[in-house]
Amino acid sequence: MIFNLFNRPSEEIQYLGTPYTQDCLDAIGVILQTQTYIEKALFLSCNQIHAYLIKSNRNTYIIRSGFSSGYSGEGPKGLASSLQLLLKHNIEVEEINISEKLMKKLIFLKN
Known part of the structure; x- marks a missing residue:
């Protein structure tokens, strides 16, 4: 399912946030x-x-x-906040492991 989304024209997917945690929390x-x-x-x-x-x-x-996860800092704190925010709005969250190649694509795509 996720790979089919990346085969669509880019106008159908909006990329929000930056590699900075607060920008991503704001986008959510x-x-x-x-x-x-x-x-x-x-x-x-x-x-x-x-x-x-x-x-x-x-x-x-x-x-x-x-x-991010696995160490102390803004990334893990933001991750916990994002999960709490989604769950507070009764939005079920499903985790999917993706490849490094796909994650790099997500990081470097322009708006």
Whole structure:
């Protein structure tokens, strides 16, 4: 499923956030405020780097990899905050492990 999304024209996927955690948290907040129905949230993991794919009834969003795990710092704290925020809005989150190649694609794609 996830790979089919990357075969579509780029206008169908909106890339939000930066490699900085707060920008990614802000992007999730904007989605939650502007979208009336979130169909699914996929938590994309590669080693200790994380991103999100969020699908609403109108749009598909990629939240870039501003989240991390495995050490102390802003990345893991933001990751915990993002998960709490989504769960607080009753959005089920499913984790999917992706390849390094795909994660690098997510990191370096331009808006």
